[in-house]
Structures are given as structure tokens and as C-alpha cells.
Amino acid sequence: MAFVTPFALAKAPADLEPLILGGFLCKENCFDEEYSFAKDDGERLFNTYTHSRPSISRARWTLEGDRLKVYEDDGKALRYDFRVVRATAKRLVLQQVDSNEPPVVLDRIVEKKKAAPAKQ
Numbered sequence: 001m002a003f004v005t006p007f008a009l010a011k012a013p014a015d016l017e018p019l020i021l022g023g024f025l026c027k028e029n030c031f032d033e034e035y036s037f038a039k040d041d042g043e044r045l046f047n048t049y050t051h052s053r054p055s056i057s058r059a060r061w062t063l064e065g066d067r068l069k070v071y072e073d074d075g076k077a078l079r080y081d082f083r084v085v086r087a088t089a090k091r092l093v094l095q096q097v098d099s100n101e102p103p104v105v106l107d108r109i110v111e112k113k114k115a116a117p118a119k120q
Contacts, residue, residue: 017063019087024106027091035106037061046070068094 024035032048032055039045046059060075061068070080085103086093090110095103 016066016084016087019089020063020068020084020092023109024092025109026105027107028105029102030104030106032056034109067097 020037021039022037024037026033026035032050034049034052036047036049037044038047044061044063046056046061047054048056056070056079058073059079060071060073062071066084068080068082068084069078070082071077072079081097082094082104083097084092085095090108092106092108093103094106
């Protein structure tokens with residue numbers, strides 16, 4: 001996958017939060033298998049899972065422009081500092097700031113709609 005610059009963002013930074021909220025599966029270069037960005041009573045929570053078991057639990061996250069920062073669960077110590085490279089309805093690409101590592105690529109978890117009952 002070619003590296004995409006921050007200028008290739010699909011939306012303006014103010015529109016990023018709705019694209020970040022939700023559950024994601026690892027596609028490439030991830031440190032865990034599943035990711036969750038949520039809001040609970042006004043708090044932004046970050047959780048990750050490996051083999052369906054919690055790995056990071058109740059960490060906090062902030063969004064400042066295209067910078068997505070993840071803090072320890074106490075909300076004070078910075079754990080990850082990402083630049084949002086790409087955010088769409090289906091994919092989230094995060095580049096660790098000041099790192100030469102390839103970006104983390106996440107695919108949104110989409111719940112399948114239940115089929116309508118057959119008419120009789």
C-alpha cells in the first residue's frame with residue numbers, strides 16, 4: 001500500500017469524528033486485531049482486542065485537527081500519537097507521528113442487515 005499524505009483526507013478535520021467512531025478490524029500493520037473508538041457520557045474511549053479479549057481497555061482519545069491522540073486510562077500519559085491519513089465510511093488509516101513505521105490500516109466493522117421476513 002502506498003503511503004497517503006494527510007492532504008488526501010476524505011473530509012475536513014471537523015468532519016473526522018463521525019468517521020472515527022465505531023469498531024474496526026486490522027487490515028495492515030496493527031498492534032491488535034480489533035479497535036473501538038467510542039463516546040460514553042461525553043468521554044471518548046479507546047479499546048482494542050486480541051483474540052476477542054481486551055488488550056487496551058478504557059483508554060481516552062482526543063482529536064485535534066488531523067491528530068488523534070490516545071492516552072492511558074487515567075487520561076494523562078500519552079500512549080499513541082497518530083495523524084489521520086485517511087478516514088472514510090469503510091476505512092481508517094493512521095500514521096504514528098514521528099515514526100517511519102508503515103501506517104495502521106483499519107477496516108470498519110459493518111453489521112450485516114437482517115433479511116426482511118418472507119411475505120406469505
